[in-house]
Amino acid sequence: MSFNLETTEIDLGDTPIENIFINDFMPMADGTYVKVYLLGFKYAHDKDIDIQVNNETIAKNLNIPLSDVLRAWDFWQNKGIIEKIPKKNGNEYDYEVKFLNLKQLYIKNNYKPVSSMSNNEEVSSNNSYNCSQKDLIEANKIATINEMFNSIDYIMRRQLVPNEKKKILEWMYNYNMNPDIIVKAFFYSVEKKGIRKVNYVEGIIRNWYDSGITNVEALQEQLKMKDERYYRYERIMKYLGYGKGIPTESQMKVIDKWFDNYDFSLEMVLKACENTNKISNPSINYIDGILSSWHSKGIKTLDDIEKKDKIQEKKDIDNKGYDYKKAQPKRQIRATGKQPVKTRFHNFEQRTSNYTSDELEEIVRKKRESYYFKVKGE
Template identity: 65%
Template sequence: MGFIIETTEIDLGDTPIENIFINDFMPMANGTYVKVYLLGYKYAYDKDSNIHVDNRTIAKHLDIPLSDVLNAWDFWEKKGIIEKIWENKEDKFNYKVKFLNLKQLYIKNNYRPVSVGEEMNKKTYTCAVEDLIDANQIPAINNMFNEIDYIMRRPLVPNEKQKILEWIYNYNMNPDMIIKAFFYGIEKKGKRSINYVAAIVRNWYDQGITNVEALQEHFKKTDEKYYRYEKILKHLGHGNRLPSVGEMKVIDKWFEEYEFTMDLVLKACENSGKTSNPSINYIDGIITSWYNKGIKSVDEIEEKDKLQNKKDRADYKVEKVKPIKTKFHNFQQRTSNYTAEQLEEIARRKREEYYFKGKGEGK
């Protein structure tokens, strides 16, 4: 005889994830890398030899490019929490992924997530109080602290400022990048924490993202909305400031509700050249006008926009208003029947009548 356990048609199992990953590593990565790790870990935990899973399977399941899956494993390998095992080293895309036990790493190696990927002998800069005082005298640094105060909705305390200055030095980040890290962490991720922002900065550094141009390319691949905000503000000449919540909602409307392309939105920004300091609301007027006219591409702007303007002018013909004639229009002034001498005599008599009437005398 034998024993058989019926399996469910729907996967109702559980996959335990270590808290070390959730607390220390997940904040460092973008959403795609986290999803790749979790799905790969789930497949490894299932231990079902009948199911063949590879990187292409994960890419298909998550509906992402294969390159994103490979980049994710590169990222986690750099963090030191997975190992790649090649069966054939000539095929660099075909390898197994070994998930390391994070608790064991922590216990055996006194594992510190902050130091992952850094050389052990690398000297790190520690900001002293005197350094903070000197840094506050630098306009770019002082402006950075003011911007962060605004984003945090509270003033930074001295030890937080010291940490930020250490990021600038240790991760080769300029003040603009630090501001963007705070904005991304707080406004986009909803994490009002210095440590969370520190993880973002470390993550960017590990990926070689140390300037605004590299960051824009990064967001173009991983966070489309943030890339839009950066691209549009820079096109309008506001590349050094962050979008407000209201501006983000308006920009989202262009792409999500109107379904406009980036080329079409940037064309609207170019058409605002008549205004010296165009705002997002000004651009919204142009784009909404195009949307109402059914314009969906740059090629249609000239055709449909001019056609609509021509029609509007035709509809705006103003009819000449005929003057309404009354009985007063038929009145002819009697002065046209008098000579100049007669008019002068009439005027003289009027003056005399007025004069004698004022004295109470009759004529």
């Protein structure tokens, strides 16, 4: 293969890159693939016949393996924006790269002549679905679709316009995406990347589709490997019973605090979430109270929780105490082996421990006799 590069002492030229590539194709690709495309496009645009470049040249200039360059060209060919033209030498890895005109592709795929379409035809020349106004009206009547649009409005902090809604419905059909994964794509774009552009979200959807991600479960596995923070949001919200709900900005700040400031593991946070089983309306604030308490007490692991529970259990036993008045007869039984004789005066608290029960009985009897004779006048 070959690329032409103009010979100059200092490269002060320009390489025009179409906005269609930047807006629609670049967001869906790995960074290495983008670099390979741009450098190859530059070589093709320079048209210098004195310098021969090939895939090895690109690999060397980008400091990447040759295999990455070959995979990049396979990727862009699958996207339909380049063509690999094999040479006649029989080497499948030796080919020319033809960069297709993206503007022409866009016109070809999106603007089919009206005369070539029937009144009821809703499929474009590339067999993709084009949403009509009638389709949009009917889709809004479906609860899950309407909920999806409302969730996206909240994430975007504005209402979607009809054309944007139609485009989203086209994604669902063309990429076989369900409403939940569409909402996740908008959330990922806004909260993770800080970008509120529908075209950028479409790039994410395409990238997920190419990676075989068409449902929330597959997305969670992908994010677990690539984006731990986003994966935490997913697990915690699901553990608290919010299902597929999206955390608010304030909730995300609280969750981030548990990991960034308190340095808790996901295992510890989910352990705290278990305490919500007895609560009808669990909340992030309730979990925050538990984790803040653990943090202040220096509890960092599950073993620390177990040790704390044992210490607390011992304290509870020590603080129960005993009713020594009720325990006294039992002590006397153990000491004498006989059951003490109880009188009605045992119900009163003794003023001193110097008298036995028989002595107290005698004192009371004498006082009663003294009172009796005094009343009789004797």
